[in-house]
Amino acid sequence: MSSINELYKRSIFDHNRNPRNFRAMEDASHSCEGYNPLCGDKVHIYIRLDDSDMVEDVSFTGSGCAIFKASASFMTGAIRGKTQDQAKETVTKFLDMVAGSSDPEPEDTSLGKLSIFQGVREFPSRVKCATLAWHALTCAMDKVASGEANNGTATPAKDESEPERNVVSTE
Protein backbone atom coordinates (compact mmCIF):
# COMPACT_ATOMS: atom_id res chain seq x y z
CA MET A 1 0.00 0.00 0.00
CA SER A 2 2.92 2.41 0.50
CA SER A 3 3.49 3.37 -3.13
CA ILE A 4 -0.24 3.51 -3.77
CA ASN A 5 -0.56 6.05 -0.98
CA GLU A 6 2.20 8.05 -2.62
CA LEU A 7 0.15 8.11 -5.82
CA TYR A 8 -3.34 8.63 -4.44
CA LYS A 9 -2.97 11.44 -1.91
CA ARG A 10 -6.07 12.55 -0.11
CA SER A 11 -6.31 15.75 -2.13
CA ILE A 12 -6.30 13.75 -5.37
CA PHE A 13 -9.47 11.99 -4.24
CA ASP A 14 -10.91 15.37 -3.27
CA HIS A 15 -10.17 16.96 -6.66
CA ASN A 16 -11.41 13.82 -8.46
CA ARG A 17 -14.76 14.09 -6.72
CA ASN A 18 -14.95 17.87 -6.83
CA PRO A 19 -12.78 19.09 -9.67
CA ARG A 20 -12.14 22.86 -9.61
CA ASN A 21 -12.91 24.98 -12.67
CA PHE A 22 -14.67 22.05 -14.25
CA ARG A 23 -16.76 23.88 -16.83
CA ALA A 24 -16.81 24.97 -20.43
CA MET A 25 -15.87 28.63 -20.98
CA GLU A 26 -18.11 30.63 -23.26
CA ASP A 27 -15.70 33.52 -23.69
CA ALA A 28 -12.43 31.60 -23.88
CA SER A 29 -9.77 33.23 -26.00
CA HIS A 30 -8.09 29.92 -26.75
CA SER A 31 -8.89 26.24 -26.25
CA CYS A 32 -7.65 22.83 -27.17
CA GLU A 33 -8.72 19.22 -26.80
CA GLY A 34 -6.57 16.37 -25.59
CA TYR A 35 -7.21 12.69 -26.04
CA ASN A 36 -5.51 9.54 -24.85
CA PRO A 37 -6.38 6.80 -27.34
CA LEU A 38 -5.01 4.16 -24.98
CA CYS A 39 -7.68 4.65 -22.35
CA GLY A 40 -10.17 7.02 -23.96
CA ASP A 41 -9.51 9.89 -21.54
CA LYS A 42 -10.65 13.19 -23.02
CA VAL A 43 -10.08 16.78 -21.99
CA HIS A 44 -11.02 20.18 -23.32
CA ILE A 45 -8.94 23.04 -21.92
CA TYR A 46 -10.14 26.63 -22.10
CA ILE A 47 -8.09 29.74 -21.34
CA ARG A 48 -8.86 33.43 -21.44
CA LEU A 49 -5.92 35.82 -21.66
CA ASP A 50 -6.22 39.47 -20.70
CA ASP A 51 -4.57 42.38 -22.53
CA SER A 52 -1.33 41.92 -20.62
CA ASP A 53 -1.06 38.29 -21.69
CA MET A 54 -2.07 37.04 -18.26
CA VAL A 55 -4.19 33.91 -17.83
CA GLU A 56 -7.31 35.53 -16.48
CA ASP A 57 -9.36 32.33 -16.44
CA VAL A 58 -8.71 28.66 -17.13
CA SER A 59 -11.14 25.76 -17.03
CA PHE A 60 -11.65 22.26 -18.36
CA THR A 61 -14.22 19.63 -19.24
CA GLY A 62 -13.69 15.97 -19.97
CA SER A 63 -13.76 12.48 -18.58
CA GLY A 64 -11.16 10.10 -17.32
CA CYS A 65 -9.45 8.63 -14.30
CA ALA A 66 -8.79 10.26 -10.94
CA ILE A 67 -5.16 11.07 -11.73
CA PHE A 68 -6.19 12.86 -14.92
CA LYS A 69 -9.03 14.76 -13.34
CA ALA A 70 -7.13 15.83 -10.25
CA SER A 71 -4.15 16.86 -12.35
CA ALA A 72 -6.33 19.02 -14.60
CA SER A 73 -8.06 20.50 -11.59
CA PHE A 74 -4.79 21.37 -9.82
CA MET A 75 -3.44 22.75 -13.07
CA THR A 76 -6.22 25.31 -13.37
CA GLY A 77 -5.40 26.55 -9.89
CA ALA A 78 -1.68 26.72 -10.62
CA ILE A 79 -1.98 28.55 -13.93
CA ARG A 80 -4.56 31.20 -13.21
CA GLY A 81 -3.09 34.65 -12.72
CA LYS A 82 0.20 33.73 -14.35
CA THR A 83 1.60 35.28 -17.49
CA GLN A 84 1.99 32.96 -20.41
CA ASP A 85 5.73 32.67 -19.86
CA GLN A 86 5.24 31.81 -16.20
CA ALA A 87 2.58 29.28 -17.12
CA LYS A 88 4.84 27.65 -19.67
CA GLU A 89 7.60 27.40 -17.08
CA THR A 90 5.22 25.66 -14.70
CA VAL A 91 4.18 23.24 -17.45
CA THR A 92 7.80 22.34 -18.15
CA LYS A 93 8.58 21.83 -14.47
CA PHE A 94 5.48 19.71 -13.95
CA LEU A 95 6.17 17.50 -16.97
CA ASP A 96 9.80 17.03 -15.88
CA MET A 97 8.68 16.11 -12.40
CA VAL A 98 6.15 13.43 -13.35
CA ALA A 99 8.42 12.02 -16.02
CA GLY A 100 11.07 11.65 -13.35
CA SER A 101 13.67 13.67 -15.25
CA SER A 102 14.09 16.10 -12.40
CA ASP A 103 13.46 16.14 -8.69
CA PRO A 104 11.97 19.40 -7.50
CA GLU A 105 14.70 21.29 -5.65
CA PRO A 106 13.93 21.34 -1.93
CA GLU A 107 14.12 25.15 -1.89
CA ASP A 108 12.16 25.46 -5.13
CA THR A 109 8.59 25.87 -4.02
CA SER A 110 7.30 27.05 -7.38
CA LEU A 111 5.44 23.81 -8.04
CA GLY A 112 3.78 24.09 -4.64
CA LYS A 113 0.84 21.76 -4.28
CA LEU A 114 1.61 20.24 -7.67
CA SER A 115 4.41 18.25 -6.08
CA ILE A 116 1.80 15.75 -4.84
CA PHE A 117 1.93 14.32 -8.38
CA GLN A 118 5.52 13.25 -7.88
CA GLY A 119 4.32 9.75 -6.95
CA VAL A 120 3.09 9.24 -10.52
CA ARG A 121 6.64 8.57 -11.71
CA GLU A 122 6.54 5.25 -9.85
CA PHE A 123 3.68 4.23 -12.18
CA PRO A 124 4.97 4.76 -15.73
CA SER A 125 1.71 3.61 -17.31
CA ARG A 126 -0.09 6.44 -15.48
CA VAL A 127 2.21 9.30 -16.48
CA LYS A 128 0.02 9.99 -19.50
CA CYS A 129 -3.01 10.35 -17.25
CA ALA A 130 -1.24 13.06 -15.25
CA THR A 131 0.10 14.93 -18.28
CA LEU A 132 -2.90 14.89 -20.65
CA ALA A 133 -4.39 18.19 -19.47
CA TRP A 134 -0.96 19.85 -19.45
CA HIS A 135 -0.30 18.90 -23.05
CA ALA A 136 -3.71 20.28 -24.00
CA LEU A 137 -2.87 23.51 -22.16
CA THR A 138 0.38 23.79 -24.11
CA CYS A 139 -1.60 23.27 -27.30
CA ALA A 140 -3.99 26.07 -26.35
CA MET A 141 -1.11 28.43 -25.51
CA ASP A 142 0.69 27.56 -28.75
CA LYS A 143 -2.33 28.93 -30.56
CA VAL A 144 -1.73 32.27 -28.92
CA ALA A 145 1.73 32.36 -30.46
CA SER A 146 0.43 31.31 -33.87
CA GLY A 147 -2.22 34.03 -33.73
CA GLU A 148 -5.05 31.54 -33.91
CA ALA A 149 -7.90 32.84 -31.78
CA ASN A 150 -11.25 31.54 -30.73
CA ASN A 151 -12.97 34.86 -31.38
CA GLY A 152 -14.69 34.62 -28.08
CA THR A 153 -16.09 31.15 -28.63
CA ALA A 154 -14.56 27.91 -27.55
CA THR A 155 -14.99 25.75 -30.59
CA PRO A 156 -14.80 22.01 -30.21
CA ALA A 157 -12.09 20.50 -32.38
CA LYS A 158 -14.47 18.43 -34.44
CA ASP A 159 -15.99 21.58 -35.90
CA GLU A 160 -12.66 22.81 -37.16
CA SER A 161 -11.69 22.28 -40.74
CA GLU A 162 -8.39 20.77 -39.71
CA PRO A 163 -9.20 19.00 -36.48
CA GLU A 164 -5.76 17.42 -36.06
CA ARG A 165 -4.31 20.86 -35.50
CA ASN A 166 -6.60 21.37 -32.57
CA VAL A 167 -6.22 18.04 -30.80
CA VAL A 168 -3.23 16.80 -28.90
CA SER A 169 -2.81 13.14 -28.40
CA THR A 170 -0.61 11.57 -25.77
CA GLU A 171 0.11 8.59 -28.03
Place this chain on the structure above:
Amino acid sequence: MAKASEMNTITGKDVDFSRIRNQFPVLFSSVRGLPLAYLDNAATTQKPWAVINRMSEFDSAEYATVRRGAYRLAEQATQGFEDVRGKVALFLKANSPEEIVFTSGATMGVNLVAASWGRKFIGEGDEIILSHLEHHANILPWQMLAQEKGAVIKVIPVNDIGELDMEEFDRLLSNRTKLVAVTHVSNSIGTINPVQAICAKARAAGVVTLVDGAQAAPHMNIDVRKIGCDFYVLSAHKMYGPSGLGVLYGRKETLERTPPFLTGGDMIERVTFEKSTFVKPPHRFEAGTPAVTQVIGLGAAIDFLNSVGMERIERQEKKLLDYATELVSRIETVSIIGNARHKAAIISFTLADAHPHDVATILDSEGIAVRAGHHCAQPTMDRFCVAATTRASFSFYNTFEEVERLVEGIKQATDLFRG
Protein backbone atom coordinates in the same frame (compact mmCIF):
# COMPACT_ATOMS: atom_id res chain seq x y z
CA MET B 1 -20.09 -20.59 -2.37
CA ALA B 2 -17.17 -22.45 -0.86
CA LYS B 3 -13.91 -20.77 0.09
CA ALA B 4 -10.87 -21.41 -2.04
CA SER B 5 -9.40 -23.75 0.54
CA GLU B 6 -12.48 -25.97 0.28
CA MET B 7 -12.59 -25.57 -3.47
CA ASN B 8 -9.64 -27.88 -3.94
CA THR B 9 -11.54 -30.67 -2.24
CA ILE B 10 -14.61 -30.00 -4.34
CA THR B 11 -12.66 -30.09 -7.56
CA GLY B 12 -11.13 -33.42 -6.58
CA LYS B 13 -8.49 -34.51 -9.01
CA ASP B 14 -8.13 -30.96 -10.32
CA VAL B 15 -5.77 -30.37 -7.43
CA ASP B 16 -3.42 -31.44 -10.25
CA PHE B 17 -3.74 -27.92 -11.54
CA SER B 18 -1.35 -26.73 -8.84
CA ARG B 19 1.25 -29.06 -10.37
CA ILE B 20 0.47 -27.65 -13.79
CA ARG B 21 0.82 -24.12 -12.41
CA ASN B 22 4.29 -25.02 -11.14
CA GLN B 23 5.42 -25.33 -14.73
CA PHE B 24 4.98 -21.59 -15.38
CA PRO B 25 7.96 -19.78 -13.86
CA VAL B 26 6.61 -16.24 -14.33
CA LEU B 27 3.66 -17.04 -12.07
CA PHE B 28 6.07 -17.29 -9.14
CA SER B 29 7.54 -13.83 -9.50
CA SER B 30 6.65 -11.05 -7.12
CA VAL B 31 5.44 -7.51 -7.61
CA ARG B 32 6.60 -5.01 -4.99
CA GLY B 33 7.11 -7.88 -2.58
CA LEU B 34 3.70 -9.44 -3.22
CA PRO B 35 3.09 -12.62 -5.21
CA LEU B 36 2.01 -11.89 -8.78
CA ALA B 37 -1.62 -12.76 -9.60
CA TYR B 38 -1.59 -12.77 -13.38
CA LEU B 39 -5.12 -12.12 -14.60
CA ASP B 40 -4.41 -10.65 -18.03
CA ASN B 41 -4.51 -13.87 -20.00
CA ALA B 42 -6.78 -12.48 -22.71
CA ALA B 43 -3.97 -10.07 -23.59
CA THR B 44 -1.23 -12.67 -23.55
CA THR B 45 -0.50 -15.90 -21.72
CA GLN B 46 2.62 -17.01 -19.87
CA LYS B 47 4.88 -19.80 -21.10
CA PRO B 48 5.48 -23.16 -19.47
CA TRP B 49 9.01 -24.56 -19.12
CA ALA B 50 8.19 -26.98 -21.95
CA VAL B 51 7.91 -24.06 -24.40
CA ILE B 52 10.79 -22.04 -22.96
CA ASN B 53 13.12 -25.04 -22.92
CA ARG B 54 12.16 -26.34 -26.34
CA MET B 55 12.82 -22.97 -28.00
CA SER B 56 16.09 -22.66 -26.15
CA GLU B 57 17.18 -26.20 -27.15
CA PHE B 58 16.23 -25.58 -30.75
CA ASP B 59 18.19 -22.33 -30.88
CA SER B 60 21.14 -23.95 -29.11
CA ALA B 61 21.49 -27.03 -31.27
CA GLU B 62 19.00 -27.29 -34.14
CA TYR B 63 18.42 -23.85 -35.66
CA ALA B 64 18.77 -23.33 -39.41
CA THR B 65 16.71 -21.89 -42.23
CA VAL B 66 13.77 -23.94 -43.46
CA ARG B 67 12.84 -25.17 -46.95
CA ARG B 68 16.02 -23.74 -48.50
CA GLY B 69 19.14 -25.41 -47.21
CA ALA B 70 20.57 -28.53 -48.85
CA TYR B 71 22.35 -29.63 -45.72
CA ARG B 72 21.52 -31.80 -42.77
CA LEU B 73 20.85 -29.08 -40.18
CA ALA B 74 18.44 -27.22 -42.46
CA GLU B 75 16.68 -30.41 -43.47
CA GLN B 76 16.10 -31.33 -39.84
CA ALA B 77 14.91 -27.81 -39.01
CA THR B 78 12.53 -28.01 -41.97
CA GLN B 79 11.22 -31.33 -40.72
CA GLY B 80 10.63 -29.92 -37.25
CA PHE B 81 8.95 -26.84 -38.70
CA GLU B 82 6.63 -28.79 -40.99
CA ASP B 83 5.83 -31.25 -38.19
CA VAL B 84 4.35 -28.33 -36.25
CA ARG B 85 2.16 -27.49 -39.24
CA GLY B 86 0.80 -31.00 -38.94
CA LYS B 87 0.35 -30.59 -35.19
CA VAL B 88 -1.63 -27.37 -35.69
CA ALA B 89 -3.81 -29.08 -38.33
CA LEU B 90 -4.63 -31.84 -35.83
CA PHE B 91 -5.20 -29.31 -33.03
CA LEU B 92 -7.76 -27.45 -35.17
CA LYS B 93 -9.15 -30.67 -36.76
CA ALA B 94 -8.30 -29.33 -40.21
CA ASN B 95 -8.31 -31.74 -43.13
CA SER B 96 -4.63 -31.39 -43.88
CA PRO B 97 -1.47 -29.43 -43.02
CA GLU B 98 -1.84 -27.69 -46.40
CA GLU B 99 -4.66 -25.69 -44.83
CA ILE B 100 -2.36 -24.20 -42.17
CA VAL B 101 -0.52 -20.94 -42.92
CA PHE B 102 1.92 -19.43 -40.43
CA THR B 103 1.47 -15.70 -39.98
CA SER B 104 2.82 -13.16 -37.52
CA GLY B 105 -0.37 -13.28 -35.46
CA ALA B 106 -4.16 -13.26 -35.64
CA THR B 107 -4.04 -9.62 -36.76
CA MET B 108 -1.87 -10.57 -39.72
CA GLY B 109 -4.22 -13.46 -40.51
CA VAL B 110 -7.22 -11.16 -40.88
CA ASN B 111 -5.19 -8.61 -42.83
CA LEU B 112 -3.94 -11.34 -45.16
CA VAL B 113 -7.46 -12.52 -45.94
CA ALA B 114 -8.75 -8.96 -46.41
CA ALA B 115 -5.87 -7.91 -48.63
CA SER B 116 -5.72 -11.02 -50.81
CA TRP B 117 -9.03 -12.89 -50.82
CA GLY B 118 -10.98 -9.73 -50.05
CA ARG B 119 -9.35 -7.57 -52.69
CA LYS B 120 -10.07 -10.19 -55.31
CA PHE B 121 -13.60 -11.19 -54.40
CA ILE B 122 -15.19 -8.12 -52.81
CA GLY B 123 -16.44 -5.33 -55.03
CA GLU B 124 -18.63 -2.26 -55.07
CA GLY B 125 -21.91 -2.62 -53.25
CA ASP B 126 -20.95 -5.98 -51.73
CA GLU B 127 -21.66 -6.41 -48.05
CA ILE B 128 -19.41 -7.62 -45.25
CA ILE B 129 -21.09 -8.69 -42.03
CA LEU B 130 -19.20 -8.19 -38.75
CA SER B 131 -20.46 -8.39 -35.17
CA HIS B 132 -20.62 -5.68 -32.54
CA LEU B 133 -18.17 -7.71 -30.43
CA GLU B 134 -15.17 -7.52 -32.73
CA HIS B 135 -11.63 -6.64 -31.81
CA HIS B 136 -10.33 -3.74 -33.92
CA ALA B 137 -8.17 -6.31 -35.76
CA ASN B 138 -11.35 -7.82 -37.22
CA ILE B 139 -12.89 -4.44 -38.07
CA LEU B 140 -10.18 -2.26 -39.55
CA PRO B 141 -8.92 -4.56 -42.36
CA TRP B 142 -12.54 -4.83 -43.57
CA GLN B 143 -13.19 -1.13 -43.16
CA MET B 144 -10.10 -0.31 -45.26
CA LEU B 145 -11.17 -2.82 -47.89
CA ALA B 146 -14.75 -1.51 -47.92
CA GLN B 147 -13.49 2.05 -48.38
CA GLU B 148 -11.23 0.98 -51.20
CA LYS B 149 -13.88 -1.09 -53.00
CA GLY B 150 -17.06 0.78 -52.16
CA ALA B 151 -18.31 -2.20 -50.18
CA VAL B 152 -20.63 -1.88 -47.18
CA ILE B 153 -20.07 -3.06 -43.58
CA LYS B 154 -23.10 -4.46 -41.74
CA VAL B 155 -23.01 -5.21 -38.03
CA ILE B 156 -24.78 -7.95 -36.08
CA PRO B 157 -26.13 -6.17 -32.98
CA VAL B 158 -25.57 -7.33 -29.41
CA ASN B 159 -28.23 -7.54 -26.71
CA ASP B 160 -27.91 -6.22 -23.17
CA ILE B 161 -26.29 -9.37 -21.79
CA GLY B 162 -23.72 -9.38 -24.56
CA GLU B 163 -25.10 -12.01 -26.95
CA LEU B 164 -25.42 -11.60 -30.71
CA ASP B 165 -28.91 -10.95 -32.08
CA MET B 166 -29.18 -13.97 -34.37
CA GLU B 167 -32.56 -12.94 -35.78
CA GLU B 168 -31.00 -9.72 -36.96
CA PHE B 169 -28.13 -11.72 -38.44
CA ASP B 170 -30.70 -13.67 -40.50
CA ARG B 171 -32.07 -10.37 -41.79
CA LEU B 172 -28.63 -8.97 -42.61
CA LEU B 173 -27.58 -12.03 -44.60
CA SER B 174 -28.57 -11.37 -48.20
CA ASN B 175 -27.51 -11.96 -51.78
CA ARG B 176 -25.30 -8.87 -51.44
CA THR B 177 -23.32 -10.48 -48.57
CA LYS B 178 -19.87 -11.67 -49.63
CA LEU B 179 -18.27 -12.31 -46.26
CA VAL B 180 -19.16 -12.86 -42.62
CA ALA B 181 -16.27 -12.19 -40.21
CA VAL B 182 -17.01 -12.79 -36.52
CA THR B 183 -15.06 -13.46 -33.39
CA HIS B 184 -15.37 -16.87 -31.73
CA VAL B 185 -14.95 -15.36 -28.26
CA SER B 186 -15.21 -11.65 -27.43
CA ASN B 187 -11.88 -10.44 -26.03
CA SER B 188 -13.54 -7.58 -24.19
CA ILE B 189 -16.54 -9.22 -22.51
CA GLY B 190 -16.03 -12.96 -22.95
CA THR B 191 -19.12 -13.94 -24.97
CA ILE B 192 -18.74 -17.24 -26.83
CA ASN B 193 -20.50 -16.67 -30.14
CA PRO B 194 -22.52 -19.36 -31.97
CA VAL B 195 -19.99 -19.50 -34.80
CA GLN B 196 -21.14 -22.91 -35.98
CA ALA B 197 -24.69 -21.64 -36.56
CA ILE B 198 -23.39 -18.43 -38.16
CA CYS B 199 -21.10 -20.31 -40.56
CA ALA B 200 -23.82 -22.84 -41.46
CA LYS B 201 -26.21 -20.04 -42.42
CA ALA B 202 -23.52 -18.17 -44.31
CA ARG B 203 -22.44 -21.26 -46.17
CA ALA B 204 -26.03 -22.08 -47.12
CA ALA B 205 -26.17 -18.60 -48.64
CA GLY B 206 -22.87 -19.16 -50.47
CA VAL B 207 -21.05 -16.67 -48.26
CA VAL B 208 -17.42 -17.03 -47.18
CA THR B 209 -16.70 -16.90 -43.43
CA LEU B 210 -13.78 -15.89 -41.24
CA VAL B 211 -13.70 -16.66 -37.53
CA ASP B 212 -11.31 -14.81 -35.22
CA GLY B 213 -10.24 -17.56 -32.84
CA ALA B 214 -7.54 -15.67 -30.94
CA GLN B 215 -9.51 -15.84 -27.67
CA ALA B 216 -10.99 -19.29 -28.26
CA ALA B 217 -8.12 -21.54 -29.29
CA PRO B 218 -6.38 -21.59 -25.87
CA HIS B 219 -9.57 -22.32 -23.96
CA MET B 220 -11.68 -24.91 -25.76
CA ASN B 221 -11.63 -27.69 -28.31
CA ILE B 222 -11.57 -26.17 -31.78
CA ASP B 223 -12.92 -28.11 -34.74
CA VAL B 224 -12.79 -25.94 -37.86
CA ARG B 225 -14.68 -28.53 -39.91
CA LYS B 226 -17.50 -28.65 -37.38
CA ILE B 227 -17.54 -24.85 -37.19
CA GLY B 228 -17.66 -24.88 -40.98
CA CYS B 229 -15.68 -21.68 -41.51
CA ASP B 230 -13.53 -20.83 -44.53
CA PHE B 231 -10.89 -19.04 -42.47
CA TYR B 232 -9.90 -19.26 -38.79
CA VAL B 233 -7.15 -17.13 -37.26
CA LEU B 234 -5.28 -17.37 -33.97
CA SER B 235 -2.20 -16.07 -32.15
CA ALA B 236 0.44 -18.32 -30.58
CA HIS B 237 1.13 -15.93 -27.71
CA LYS B 238 -2.42 -16.26 -26.39
CA MET B 239 -2.03 -20.05 -26.19
CA TYR B 240 1.13 -20.32 -24.08
CA GLY B 241 3.44 -20.00 -27.07
CA PRO B 242 5.71 -17.22 -28.32
CA SER B 243 4.65 -13.80 -29.61
CA GLY B 244 5.16 -12.77 -33.23
CA LEU B 245 3.51 -15.92 -34.56
CA GLY B 246 -0.01 -16.80 -35.58
CA VAL B 247 -1.93 -19.29 -37.65
CA LEU B 248 -4.35 -18.82 -40.49
CA TYR B 249 -6.45 -21.86 -41.25
CA GLY B 250 -8.00 -21.73 -44.70
CA ARG B 251 -10.33 -24.32 -46.15
CA LYS B 252 -8.44 -25.89 -49.06
CA GLU B 253 -10.82 -24.76 -51.82
CA THR B 254 -10.97 -21.21 -50.49
CA LEU B 255 -7.24 -20.96 -49.89
CA GLU B 256 -6.49 -22.17 -53.42
CA ARG B 257 -8.59 -19.34 -54.87
CA THR B 258 -6.77 -16.80 -52.73
CA PRO B 259 -4.00 -14.83 -54.46
CA PRO B 260 -0.65 -14.18 -52.74
CA PHE B 261 -0.49 -11.50 -50.07
CA LEU B 262 3.13 -10.71 -49.26
CA THR B 263 5.44 -11.66 -52.10
CA GLY B 264 9.10 -12.53 -51.93
CA GLY B 265 11.34 -15.49 -51.29
CA ASP B 266 10.20 -19.08 -51.07
CA MET B 267 6.65 -18.62 -52.34
CA ILE B 268 7.32 -18.81 -56.07
CA GLU B 269 7.60 -21.43 -58.81
CA ARG B 270 9.32 -19.27 -61.42
CA VAL B 271 10.28 -15.61 -61.45
CA THR B 272 11.26 -13.52 -64.47
CA PHE B 273 11.13 -9.75 -64.77
CA GLU B 274 8.04 -10.10 -66.96
CA LYS B 275 5.94 -12.62 -65.06
CA SER B 276 6.04 -14.92 -62.05
CA THR B 277 4.11 -17.94 -60.89
CA PHE B 278 3.49 -18.87 -57.29
CA VAL B 279 3.49 -22.10 -55.33
CA LYS B 280 0.36 -23.65 -53.85
CA PRO B 281 -0.92 -22.89 -50.36
CA PRO B 282 0.17 -22.85 -47.63
CA HIS B 283 3.66 -21.80 -48.75
CA ARG B 284 2.19 -19.27 -51.21
CA PHE B 285 1.36 -17.16 -48.14
CA GLU B 286 4.70 -17.52 -46.38
CA ALA B 287 7.06 -15.15 -48.17
CA GLY B 288 10.48 -14.72 -46.62
CA THR B 289 12.15 -16.64 -43.81
CA PRO B 290 9.44 -17.53 -41.30
CA ALA B 291 9.58 -17.35 -37.49
CA VAL B 292 11.29 -20.74 -37.26
CA THR B 293 12.02 -20.94 -33.53
CA GLN B 294 8.59 -19.53 -32.68
CA VAL B 295 6.92 -22.21 -34.77
CA ILE B 296 8.90 -24.85 -32.84
CA GLY B 297 7.71 -23.14 -29.64
CA LEU B 298 4.09 -23.28 -30.79
CA GLY B 299 4.54 -27.00 -31.36
CA ALA B 300 5.67 -27.38 -27.74
CA ALA B 301 2.70 -25.25 -26.57
CA ILE B 302 0.25 -27.47 -28.43
CA ASP B 303 1.87 -30.60 -26.94
CA PHE B 304 1.52 -28.98 -23.53
CA LEU B 305 -2.16 -28.10 -24.08
CA ASN B 306 -2.87 -31.62 -25.32
CA SER B 307 -1.14 -33.11 -22.28
CA VAL B 308 -3.39 -31.09 -19.97
CA GLY B 309 -6.43 -31.75 -22.17
CA MET B 310 -8.69 -29.10 -23.68
CA GLU B 311 -11.85 -30.45 -22.00
CA ARG B 312 -10.13 -30.31 -18.63
CA ILE B 313 -8.91 -26.80 -19.33
CA GLU B 314 -12.43 -25.72 -20.26
CA ARG B 315 -13.91 -27.25 -17.08
CA GLN B 316 -11.30 -25.67 -14.81
CA GLU B 317 -11.68 -22.23 -16.37
CA LYS B 318 -15.46 -22.48 -16.07
CA LYS B 319 -15.06 -23.13 -12.34
CA LEU B 320 -12.77 -20.10 -12.01
CA LEU B 321 -15.23 -17.97 -13.99
CA ASP B 322 -18.22 -19.11 -11.92
CA TYR B 323 -16.39 -18.49 -8.65
CA ALA B 324 -15.18 -15.06 -9.78
CA THR B 325 -18.60 -14.06 -11.17
CA GLU B 326 -20.27 -15.10 -7.92
CA LEU B 327 -17.89 -13.11 -5.73
CA VAL B 328 -17.42 -10.06 -7.96
CA SER B 329 -21.13 -9.59 -8.66
CA ARG B 330 -21.76 -9.49 -4.90
CA ILE B 331 -19.77 -6.25 -4.62
CA GLU B 332 -22.44 -3.54 -4.72
CA THR B 333 -20.43 -0.98 -6.64
CA VAL B 334 -19.57 -3.40 -9.48
CA SER B 335 -21.35 -3.66 -12.81
CA ILE B 336 -20.25 -6.65 -14.85
CA ILE B 337 -20.32 -5.83 -18.57
CA GLY B 338 -21.29 -8.95 -20.50
CA ASN B 339 -23.33 -11.70 -18.89
CA ALA B 340 -23.75 -14.02 -21.84
CA ARG B 341 -24.94 -17.55 -21.09
CA HIS B 342 -21.89 -18.96 -22.84
CA LYS B 343 -18.81 -17.13 -21.67
CA ALA B 344 -15.08 -17.65 -21.63
CA ALA B 345 -13.26 -16.92 -18.36
CA ILE B 346 -13.29 -13.14 -18.76
CA ILE B 347 -14.88 -10.67 -16.35
CA SER B 348 -15.13 -7.12 -17.61
CA PHE B 349 -16.52 -4.65 -15.13
CA THR B 350 -16.89 -1.05 -14.08
CA LEU B 351 -16.92 0.38 -10.55
CA ALA B 352 -19.38 3.07 -9.52
CA ASP B 353 -16.84 5.56 -8.20
CA ALA B 354 -13.54 4.58 -9.72
CA HIS B 355 -12.23 4.74 -13.27
CA PRO B 356 -10.90 1.43 -14.70
CA HIS B 357 -7.34 2.77 -14.83
CA ASP B 358 -7.47 3.71 -11.18
CA VAL B 359 -8.85 0.28 -10.34
CA ALA B 360 -6.05 -1.39 -12.30
CA THR B 361 -3.45 0.65 -10.44
CA ILE B 362 -4.94 -0.23 -7.04
CA LEU B 363 -5.00 -3.91 -8.07
CA ASP B 364 -1.42 -3.64 -9.35
CA SER B 365 -0.35 -2.33 -5.96
CA GLU B 366 -1.66 -5.63 -4.58
CA GLY B 367 0.28 -7.64 -7.17
CA ILE B 368 -2.76 -8.29 -9.35
CA ALA B 369 -2.28 -7.79 -13.10
CA VAL B 370 -5.45 -6.91 -15.01
CA ARG B 371 -6.19 -4.91 -18.14
CA ALA B 372 -7.94 -1.57 -18.07
CA GLY B 373 -9.10 0.28 -21.13
CA HIS B 374 -11.21 -0.33 -24.21
CA HIS B 375 -9.47 -3.63 -25.02
CA CYS B 376 -9.16 -2.66 -28.70
CA ALA B 377 -12.92 -3.04 -28.94
CA GLN B 378 -14.26 0.52 -28.86
CA PRO B 379 -17.53 -0.31 -30.67
CA THR B 380 -18.27 -2.90 -27.95
CA MET B 381 -17.52 -0.31 -25.25
CA ASP B 382 -19.81 2.18 -27.04
CA ARG B 383 -22.57 -0.43 -27.16
CA PHE B 384 -22.48 -0.70 -23.38
CA CYS B 385 -22.05 3.07 -22.94
CA VAL B 386 -18.69 2.85 -21.20
CA ALA B 387 -15.37 4.36 -22.29
CA ALA B 388 -13.40 1.57 -20.67
CA THR B 389 -13.64 -1.39 -18.32
CA THR B 390 -11.36 -3.28 -15.98
CA ARG B 391 -10.91 -6.81 -17.29
CA ALA B 392 -9.77 -9.87 -15.39
CA SER B 393 -9.14 -12.82 -17.69
CA PHE B 394 -8.33 -16.26 -16.33
CA SER B 395 -6.33 -19.28 -17.36
CA PHE B 396 -6.42 -22.81 -15.96
CA TYR B 397 -3.19 -21.93 -14.12
CA ASN B 398 -4.93 -19.31 -12.00
CA THR B 399 -6.07 -20.26 -8.52
CA PHE B 400 -9.22 -19.71 -6.52
CA GLU B 401 -7.08 -17.77 -4.03
CA GLU B 402 -6.18 -15.37 -6.83
CA VAL B 403 -9.89 -14.86 -7.50
CA GLU B 404 -10.30 -13.95 -3.81
CA ARG B 405 -7.37 -11.55 -3.98
CA LEU B 406 -9.02 -9.89 -6.98
CA VAL B 407 -12.24 -9.48 -5.03
CA GLU B 408 -10.40 -8.02 -2.02
CA GLY B 409 -8.58 -5.62 -4.35
CA ILE B 410 -11.83 -4.44 -5.92
CA LYS B 411 -13.29 -3.88 -2.46
CA GLN B 412 -10.21 -1.90 -1.49
CA ALA B 413 -10.55 0.28 -4.61
CA THR B 414 -14.21 0.83 -3.76
CA ASP B 415 -13.37 1.92 -0.22
CA LEU B 416 -10.58 4.22 -1.35
CA PHE B 417 -12.66 5.99 -3.95
CA ARG B 418 -15.80 6.20 -1.89
CA GLY B 419 -13.71 8.22 0.60
